[in-house]
Amino acid sequence: MTQGQWIRRVVKPAVFVGALVPFVMLGGDIATGGLAADPIEDITHRTGLTAITLLMATLAVTPLRRLLRLNALIQLRRMLGLFAFFYVSLHFSTYVMDQTLFSGQGLSPALIAEDVAKRPYVTVGFTALLLLVPLAVTSTTGWVKRLGAQRWQRLHRLVYVAAALAVLHFLWLVKADVRRPVIYGLVLVGLLGFRLVSERLRARARAAVGPSRSGAAVSVVRAPVSEEMAGRSPDSR
Amino acid sequence: MLIKRPADIRSSDITDEAFYLNRRAFLATAAGAAGAVVAAGALGRPLRAATPAAGQNDDELTPYDKVTSYNNFYEFGTDKGDPKAHAHTLRPRPWTVSVEGEVHQPTTFGIDDLWQRFPPEERVYRLRCVEAWSMVIPWLGFPLKALLDAVRPTSAAQYVEFTTLLDAEQMPGQKRQVLPWPYVEGLRLDEAMHPLTMLALGLYGKPLPNQNGAPVRLVVPWKYGFKSIKSIVRVRLTRTQPRNTWNVVAPREYGFYANVNPTVDHPRWSQARERRIGDLFKRPTLMFNGYAEQVAGLYRGMDLRRNY
Numbered sequence: 001m002t003q004g005q006w007i008r009r010v011v012k013p014a015v016f017v018g019a020l021v022p023f024v025m026l027g028g029d030i031a032t033g034g035l036a037a038d039p040i041e042d043i044t045h046r047t048g049l050t051a052i053t054l055l056m057a058t059l060a061v062t063p064l065r066r067l068l069r070l071n072a073l074i075q076l077r078r079m080l081g082l083f084a085f086f087y088v089s090l091h092f093s094t095y096v097m098d099q100t101l102f103s104g105q106g107l108s109p110a111l112i113a114e115d116v117a118k119r120p121y122v123t124v125g126f127t128a129l130l131l132l133v134p135l136a137v138t139s140t141t142g143w144v145k146r147l148g149a150q151r152w153q154r155l156h157r158l159v160y161v162a163a164a165l166a167v168l169h170f171l172w173l174v175k176a177d178v179r180r181p182v183i184y185g186l187v188l189v190g191l192l193g194f195r196l197v198s199e200r201l202r203a204r205a206r207a208a209v210g211p212s213r214s215g216a217a218v219s220v221v222r223a224p225v226s227e228e229m230a231g232r233s234p235d236s237r
Numbered sequence: 238m239l240i241k242r243p244a245d246i247r248s249s250d251i252t253d254e255a256f257y258l259n260r261r262a263f264l265a266t267a268a269g270a271a272g273a274v275v276a277a278g279a280l281g282r283p284l285r286a287a288t289p290a291a292g293q294n295d296d297e298l299t300p301y302d303k304v305t306s307y308n309n310f311y312e313f314g315t316d317k318g319d320p321k322a323h324a325h326t327l328r329p330r331p332w333t334v335s336v337e338g339e340v341h342q343p344t345t346f347g348i349d350d351l352w353q354r355f356p357p358e359e360r361v362y363r364l365r366c367v368e369a370w371s372m373v374i375p376w377l378g379f380p381l382k383a384l385l386d387a388v389r390p391t392s393a394a395q396y397v398e399f400t401t402l403l404d405a406e407q408m409p410g411q412k413r414q415v416l417p418w419p420y421v422e423g424l425r426l427d428e429a430m431h432p433l434t435m436l437a438l439g440l441y442g443k444p445l446p447n448q449n450g451a452p453v454r455l456v457v458p459w460k461y462g463f464k465s466i467k468s469i470v471r472v473r474l475t476r477t478q479p480r481n482t483w484n485v486v487a488p489r490e491y492g493f494y495a496n497v498n499p500t501v502d503h504p505r506w507s508q509a510r511e512r513r514i515g516d517l518f519k520r521p522t523l524m525f526n527g528y529a530e531q532v533a534g535l536y537r538g539m540d541l542r543r544n545y
Contacts, residue, residue, distance in 0.1 A: 036307065036317060036318065037303045037306065037307035037317070037514045037515070038307065038317075038370050038512055038514060039517070040512065040517070041370070041512075098519075102512075102517055102518050102519055103510055103518075103519045104510075104518060104519065104520075115507075119505055119506065120505075121505060172505070173505065175315075175368075175487075176311070176315070176415050176416055176486055176487070177311070177315035177415045179413075
């Protein structure tokens with residue numbers, strides 16, 4: 001098996017199952033009454049924590065791929081991103097129910113709008129959700145082709161903003177113990193910092209090689225997308 | 238910080254075990270009897286449904302396992318389940334509470350002195366957390382006023398300050414500076430002397446579980462839960478308003494008074510409703526947690542929006 005096949009046939013299904021574990025456990029706890037004393041709070045916290053964790057995992061794909069020289073890892077990125085979005089959706093739905101039906105009110109968008117506008121931590125969380133919607137929609141291969149790889153990639157850099165807002169959302173909602181949101185913040189700084197540094201190094205390498213290779217550099221940037229689309233094994237870069 | 242403890246425990250302070258066990262048996266019987274009386278509706282009613290509002294008459298007791306497994310007690314960790322998981326390191330006996338400051342008779346009470354001198358009674362109170370959840374708990378305790386009367390406050394006493402144990406060995410959460418330790422709280426003297434204000438020694442007819450603030454804690458049912466300080470080692474009467482921990486940490490969010498008030502939101506969430514633990518649907522929060530009839534007079538003329 002090539003590395004690409006190994007990741008496609010073994011790692012990817014394993015990650016798929018792993019990403020479902022929090023959902024299955026939540027379902028189990030709901031069915032058996034195993035939730036905390038405030039079940040809605042428990043669901044909200046667990047889906048939120050899983051979502052932000054998977055968001056970080058999504059952002060870890062590129063650094064890992066470069067550090068491990070294991071380009072085929074790219075095959076995990078879309079799946080992880082969509083799972084993050086899945087948990088964000090559960091998290092948001094729980095919040096909506098709590099604000100409306102469970103508060104003895106109708107399912108009114110106005111109530112949600114009011115809360116989103118009034119409470120900064122909700123505002124940033126909701127903004128993160130909004131930013132993730134177009135990314136989930138355009139996650140298909142068809143949309144990559146339609147937008148063109150470069151534009152698609154530029155659009156999907158919104159995930160950096162969404163992740164930062166998610167950390168801020170977490171930080172602003174805790175009462176006093178900021179340890180967990182700070183850890184997520186540091187992880188995010190690391191993941192984004194890696195990109196900055198590695199881009200700079202690559203730019204320097206390109207400059208050193210000379211202008212004739214710059215065209216090749218662009219195609220290198222595109223490569224991950226086309227690999228993912230075709231499921232091809234990685235080049236030797 | 239210095240916590241004064243007696244150099245040694247005098248033999249006269251040690252409760253004979255037979256008496257101790259007997260007292261437990263007595264309490265269990267008494268609690269059972271009190272429970273029966275409550276069920277008969279003779280005792281609990283004035284305290285339970287002081288100002289019943291629509292849909293508020295169903296103050297069922299929150300089950301024991303929920304009361305003892307869903308706690309905010311940062312001395313043992315910041316998750317709700319942490320106190321139950323980690324509070325076994327607390328040693329609630331021997332224990333002393335020093336009552337000092339602006340009093341004529343500063344006194345250090347051993348925990349067994351408290352049980353003996355102030356025979357506890359069962360009181361069912363609503364507990365409203367500042368995080369918009371609530372419980373209904375059958376406490377076992379006595380009015381704080383009885384303790385204060387015993388030490389005779391001076392005419393200069395205006396406030397009462399309470400301090401939790403400071404001991405990172407017993408309270409491992411104190412190894413991290415999540416809050417400035419030890420936890421402190423305060424009441425105005427008239428709030429402290431109010432008949433609803435109690436020192437609890439137990440719940441559900443038994444001594445307090447560690448995670449609920451063993452061996453002695455404050456219960457002020459018309460204020461947000463964080464006022465009801467746990468595991469108290471010192472009560473000090475003062476001339477000036479004491480500091481209270483959450484107000485020090487986040488003054489915009491937590492005031493000194495912290496009266497339950499559905500019309501004044503926490504900056505980050507609404508206080509208009511609350512989830513009674515065990516319920517799916519939230520219920521409206523009542524002014525002064527439903528004890529307005531008894532306590533509103535304490536705040537006449539005060540701007541409760543400013544004095545949150």
